[in-house]
Amino acid sequence: MVVQVPKGEVLMGRLRSWLQFNGNAHNVFAKMPERKVLPGESPFRRVCVRLMTTSKRVQDRSKEKKVRELEVATEKWKIASKVMFLMEMLKSEPDMIMTVRSLEQYRRQINLPKPHKISDFIRKSPKLFELYKDQRGVLWCGLTNEAEDLLDEHDGLLEENGDKAAEHVTRCLMMSVDKKLPLDKIVHFRRDFGLPLDFRINWVHKFPELFKVVKLEDGEEYLELVSWKPAWAITELEKKTLGLTEESDDHKPGLLSLAFPMKFPPSYKKMYRYRGKIEHFQKRSYLSPYADARGLEAGSKEFDKRAIAVMHEVLSFTLEKRLVTDHLTHFRREFVMPQKLMRIFLKHCGIFYVSERGKRFSVFLTEGYDGPELIDKCPLVLWKEKLLRFTGYRGRKRDIPTYSDTLEMEERELLDSGSGDDSLSVGFEKYDGDVVTDDDEMDIDEVNDAYEEDDKV
Known part of the structure; x- marks a missing residue:
């Protein structure tokens, strides 16, 4: 007896086998129940529909936030x-x-999808980048004099920020369960902490009194704490709330009963409904991020609140009081935090704000912002705002000169004292996504589960 299998089910089986072989079946079919493919329906279409509807649910459920x-x-x-x-x-x-x-090889790093051209992206900032063709017609990109001056200024600011960055890295080591962190993970915080490009090569060796590089048996390099600083075991919340300073050399981290500052979205009406629960949460004691957390039971209320304190502390260290969520998930084991960090962020939307803009999610410390403006702006943030004033182009497109033309242009510039910027204006074009330095991204199913859990609260 020969049993005929519908063609759609055969295709679905092949697709499922291919994804299992490539290790992606869980992501695509995690929420996809087994059911027959309708006659004439493509299994590939169903996969696309499933993924898009999941993403849409996330957006719909977060409108009020x-x-x-x-x-x-x-x-x-x-x-x-x-x-x-x-x-x-x-x-x-x-x-x-x-x-x-x-430069085309860096499309992923700046999240520039095709068919957009990287040359068009570069043209958006003519004050920073120059385009020209050589005698063979090859298109080249270079930095303008203004861009080179900005980079020199940035190098100086990074040098000045070195001691503060070293303190923040040291305090992260102090919060870690083993008092050491993989260098491959710390590098994700490079821009957020204001670390230089040579972080792994030179910078980590400039503070031997604080930390050192060690290589374990597996060959992986770690940054290990050299000496414990009691004065640095005071959280940023303790400094603001209790007025504690770093002058104390005998401070011992323990239980804290400090309320977290909260700023709810204006349209978030559930705040009044859950006022009692919020007050109860704020009064609950929790372990300091710098205390030993190995005795806490995973999933307990004390465990989760200590994780909130850790994330609050790390976000306080960042220049923009903001991080890509993936970067925090890298440290779940080292900082003794729950697997579902996104659930914590969404549940406590008065402390944190999750932005879904772009390919990756970002989490903000709400107390750090007044509207769209960062409240405390360090020199590196002010420099970045200065950089933004050099970006954007909404005038006519400039012709790309050849190499010989640039020589004539340089001669004319020596005689012309005008700025030539009449057609330039600051304007931001929407290019969703952040600078991607790795392939580890927040699973959309994890986000969806977090919203479902939040709706049950």
Whole structure:
């Protein structure tokens, strides 16, 4: 007896086998129940529909928690990150120039999808980047004089920020369960903490009294704490709430009963419904991020509140009081935090704000912002805002000169004292996504589960 299998089910089986072989079946079919494919229906279409509807549910369920001002801030910082990445790539070249074709390999890093051209992205910032063709017609990109001056200024600010960055890295080591962290993970915080490009090569060796690089048996390099600093075991919340200073050399971290500052989205009406639960949460004691947390039971209320304190502390260290959520998930084991961090962020939307703009999610410390503006701006943040004023182009497109034309242009510039910027204006184009440095991204199913859990509260 021969049993005929519908063609649609055969295709679905092949697709499922292919994804299992490539290790992606869980992501695609985790929420996909077994059911027959309708006649004439493509299994590939169903996969696409499933993924898109899941994403749409996430957006619909978070409408009342949207904060437009912080979404604007997200877009602003992401644009700056993209431009900074290209500037750093050009700076790393001996002559600080690269062919546009070579820059194409960094599409993923600036999240520039096809068919958009990277040359068009570069043209958006004519005050920072120059395009020209050589005698063979090859298109090259270089930095303007203003861009080189900005990079020199940035290097000076990074040098000045070195001691503060070293303190924040040390305090992260003090919060870790083994008092050491993999260098491959710390590098994700490079821009957020204000660390230089040579972080792994030179910078980590400049503070031998604080930490050192060790290589374990598996060959992985770690940054290990050298000496415990009692004065640095005081949380940022203790400093603000209790007025504690770093002058104490005998401070011992323990239980805390400090309320977290909260700013709810204006349209979040559930705040009044859950006022009692919020007050109860604020009064609950929790272990300091710098205390030993190995005795806490995973999943307990004390465990979760201590995780909130850890995330609050790490976000307080960042320049923008903002992080890509993936970067925090890298440290779940080292900082003794729950697997479902997104659930914590969404449940406590008065402390944190999650922006879904772009390919990756960002989490903000709400107390750090007044509308779209960061309240405390360090020199590196002010520099980044200065950089943003050099981006954006809404005038007519400039013709790309050949190499011989640039020589004539340089001669004319010696005689012409005008700025030539009449057609330039600051304007931000929407390029969703942040600078991606790894393939580890927040699973959309995890986000969806977090919203479902939050709706049950």
